[in-house]
Amino acid sequence: MQQVTTPRHDAAAEAEPAAPPVADGSTVGAARMAIASVILAFVSITAILFLPPLAAGGVLLFVAVLYLARRAVFSWVGALGILVAVVMFIPVRRYALPIPLPFELEPYRVVLVLLLGATAAALLLDRSRPWRPVAFGWPIGIFAAAMLVSIPINGTALVEQSLGGTAVGAVVNWVLVLSVFYITRQILSTERIVMGLLAGLVWCGTIVALLAIAERVTRVNIFWRLNSFLPLEVIADESEAYRAGGFRSFGSSQHPIALSVMLCLLIAVAIYLAAYGGRPHNPINRRIVYGIAVVILIGGVLSAVSRTAIVVLAMMFLLTLLLRPWLGITLFALGLPALAIGTAVLPKVFDTLIGSFFDFDALIASQYTSAGFRGAGRLADLEPALAQAAAYPFFGTGLGSRIVTGESQNAFILDNQVLGTLLEAGAVGVVGLAAFILAPAIMMLVWAYTSARYQPRYALLALTLVIVSGGYATALFFFDAFGFYQTFFVYLMLLAVGAWLLTASPPALAAEAAGRGRYEMAEPPAQAPALRESA
Incomplete structure (x- = not known):
């Protein structure tokens, strides 16, 4: 049988294609300086004329820092770092830029629009920059089509209820949200960038978790005070939630459940980096460092006091046992002492998170509370929601028809993304949702074993x-996942890493070079029998 040798991994092979040489560097340099001067003058004049003095000073300071760090910021890796920082540290629907506009200009929207424009311009104008295959285009296409078709089917009803603009806004919002996946995939050109993204997400999540732990103790959320030293305008009041005899941490998320689910996803990534992360180079030191990160991430999960997180972790653990039994047994052995210590130190938290699952009657009763009111239990919402779904079984009431916040609210939060999709886009929308969530996971599973x-x-x-996909899919039944953008963005970034694996990683390139198709198994190199045995 023909053997396929995996291409050697080195920095030179992964480097971006060099830009074509410029004939007259001085002319280009002068043009760039002129453009930069015009932009700087425009920003300065606009800030002075239209913004309060403090906000204007903040904008000018930001521009100055941006100029000093221009080589790092104005690069694709720098842009990806900015996106990660904004997603992880600036709470969604909490802040907007202090610019007088008819709508609230949130920081993440500005970053996504700029990156989307830069990516489109690079693909159109830079011949040396190819379109990088996304692997999961068809599941995302099925999901998008399933959601969009609900609008014309329900067009008359949407117009009669004055929801036409809301439907259009929902479409624009979905384009912007899903662009996170495509933007991230286009930037992931090398394995070094991929590993840097994974490490960046984990360590940003670790910082968030550490501050969330402090928040539960002090009831001070540093992320709700960013406007004290950043030019941001507060657009939402602080929220409070209590459980297990204490304050539930929000961190940089919109809700404690969203915080806990996001940290759960990053726990799995941190465990992977403990084995194959780039730094520290020493394997023992790397395991210690990422072991500490896992402990902090779990502490952040506990500070949110969310039973949803326990369900997500349980599903992720079961999948680990199924796919990598020895790893699952090792994690279980390491987790037992931690569980015993946690139960002794935080008895109320562990009783709420774990003990409540053993009191089945009380658990069911808690899900029937406040029927017909905002914040009702999940089971209390189930019967009326299914009755509504029966009236619009195939295409729902239309994308954008359910408004759960603000003055125009016409529906309750269901804490169930699958049920919410069923109401809004019908059974067709649920099929699209299943394709979007399950198909990439199945494709990656097949690829891993071939x-x-x-x-x-x-x-x-x-x-x-x-x-990670299994954990996120489980969470869909316990919170409105697509409305909590931070967690969704983190999931989309990790999905982009999966797209890189299936299309541009060394095994994918080896399979393609062999002419066997993207998902067909490549033989191990003859000189590396140890790999055959370890597999």
Whole structure:
């Protein structure tokens, strides 16, 4: 049988194609300086004329810092770092830029619009920059079509209820949200950038978790005070939630449930990086460092006091046992002492999070509370929601028809994304949702046991993303996942890593070079029998 040798991994092979030489560097440099001067003058004059003195000073300071760090910021890696920082540290629907507009200009929207424009311009104008295949285009296409078709089907009803503009706004919002996946995938050109993204997400999540732990103790959320030193305008009041005899942490998320689910996803990534992360180089030190990160992430999950997180972690653990039994047993052995210590130190928290599952009657009763009111239990919402779904079974009431916040509110939050999709887009929308969530996970699972079978580094990353997808899919039944953008954005970024694995990683390139198709197994190199045995 023909053997396929995996291409050697080195920095030169992964480097971006060099830009074509410029004939007259001085002319280009002068043009750039002129453009930069015009932009700086425009920003300065606009800030002075239209913004309060403090906000104007903040904008000018930001521009100055941006100029000093221009080489790092105005690069694709720098842009990805800015996106990660904004997503992880600036709460959605809490702040807007202090610019007088008819709508609230949130920071993440500005970053996404700029990156989307820059990506489109680079693909159109830079011949050396190719379109990087996304692997999951068809599941996303099915999901988008399933959601969009509900609008014309319900067009008359939407117009009669003055919801036509809301439907259009929902479409624009979905384009912007899903662009996170495409933007991230286009930036992930090398394995170094991929590993940097994974490490960046984990360590940003670790910082958020550490501050969330402090928040539960002090009831002070640093993320709700960013306007004290950043030019941001507060557009929503602080929220409070209590459980297990204490304050539930929000961190940089919109809700404690969203915080806990996001941290759960990053726990799996941190465990992977403990084995294959780039730094620290020493394997023992790397396991210690990322072990500390996992402990902090779990502490952040506990500070949110969310039973949804326990369900998500349980599903991720079961998938680990199924896909990597020895790893699952090892994690279980390490988790037992931590569970015993946690129960002794935080008895109320562990009783609420774990003990409540053993009191089945009380657990069911808690899900029937406040029927017919905002914040009702999930089971209390189930019967009326299914009755409404029966009236519009196939295409729902139309994308954008359910407004759960603000003065125009016409529906309650269901804490169930699948049920919410059923009401808004019908059974067709649920089929699209299933394709969007399940198909990429299945594709990565097949790839891990075929193309990457003899390269554990990539196979384990694919299986880690499968486990993440399983956890996120489980969470869809317990909170309105697509309304909590931070968690959704983190999931889309990890999905982009999966797209890189299936299309541009060494195993994928080896399979393609062999002419066997993207998902067909490549034989291990003859000189590396140890890989065959370890697989």
